[in-house]
Amino acid sequence: DIQMTQSPSSLSASVGDRVTITCRASQNINNYxxxxxxxxGIAPKLLIYAASNLQSGVxxxxxxxGSGTDFTLTITTLQPEDFATYYCQQSFxxxxxxxxxxxxxxx
Amino acid sequence: EMQLVESGGGLVQPGGSLRLSCAASGFTFSDYWMxxxxxxxxxxxxxxxxxxxxxxxxxxxxxxxxxxxxxxxNSKNSVYLEMNxxxxxxxxxxxxxxxxxxxxxxxxxxxGRGTLVTVSS
Numbered sequence: 079d080i081q082m083t084q085s086p087s088s089l090s091a092s093v094g095d096r097v098t099i100t101c102r103a104s105q106n107i108n109n110y111x112x113x114x115x116x117x118x119g120i121a122p123k124l125l126i127y128a129a130s131n132l133q134s135g136v137x138x139x140x141x142x143x144g145s146g147t148d149f150t151l152t153i154t155t156l157q158p159e160d161f162a163t164y165y166c167q168q169s170f171x172x173x174x175x176x177x178x179x180x181x182x183x184x185x
Numbered sequence: 186e187m188q189l190v191e192s193g194g195g196l197v198q199p200g201g202s203l204r205l206s207c208a209a210s211g212f213t214f215s216d217y218w219m220x221x222x223x224x225x226x227x228x229x230x231x232x233x234x235x236x237x238x239x240x241x242x243x244x245x246x247x248x249x250x251x252x253x254x255x256x257x258x259n260s261k262n263s264v265y266l267e268m269n270x271x272x273x274x275x276x277x278x279x280x281x282x283x284x285x286x287x288x289x290x291x292x293x294x295x296x297g298r299g300t301l302v303t304v305s306s
Contacts, residue, residue: 079247110289110290110291112292112293114230114293116230121280121296121297121298121299122222122230122280122293122296123296124292124293124294127290127292127294128290128292131290133294165229165230167230167232167292167293169290169291169292172235172244172291173232173244173246173247174220174232174235174291175232176229176230176231176232177229178229179229179230
């Protein structure tokens with residue numbers, strides 16, 4: 079199975095900050111990497127698919143990049159509604175796996 | 186409005202069984218792969234199972250193989266998860282999710298609110 083890791087596991091930031099979250103796959107997954115946002119008590123929401131494609135309706139401050147084994151989710155200007163946990167997920171293998179999550183909270 | 190609504194969760198004893206249902210509305214159900222993803226209390230997301238548009242392909246995470254069975258009824262716009270031999274490790278909020286599976290791009294673009302399964306004596 080493909081293992082996914084994320085760093086950091088948590089970070090504290092302020093509104094207006096630029097936030098970067100890293101996801102690493104245990105093997106080459108090309109660009110088959112998705113990002114989700116989850117707020118407490120709410121189902122996950124798709125942000126980015128295929129590494130860099132913005133899901134419809136998602137603000138353009140969310141940017142995904144990377145290929146192979148290393149990927150990045152960047153929030154260019156953090157907004158109050160962006161405090162949440164972010165998960166990466168590989169779809170290279172149909173035995174899908176998620177990263178452990180990165181919690182973004184208020185500094 | 187596109188929607189997925191899960192049901193069937195509850196409290197079950199170790200070794201017991203439960204059948205989850207997910208009802209879809211607002212989109213052409215048969216155009217999509219459907220999946221189950223679970224989240225143990227306070228933990229991250231774990232993909233459980235996926236089923237192809239016509240039910241002809243099915244995949245499971247290793248930890249549920251032989252115990253869980255995913256199925257769908259396109260005439261009822263519904264997907265199901267039959268869970269047997271349940272253990273405490275299966276305690277989680279179970280989400281139903283839609284996957285367009287466009288080309289080789291797979292992702293979960295619509296999620297239900299989840300149904301809670303608690304395995305405890």
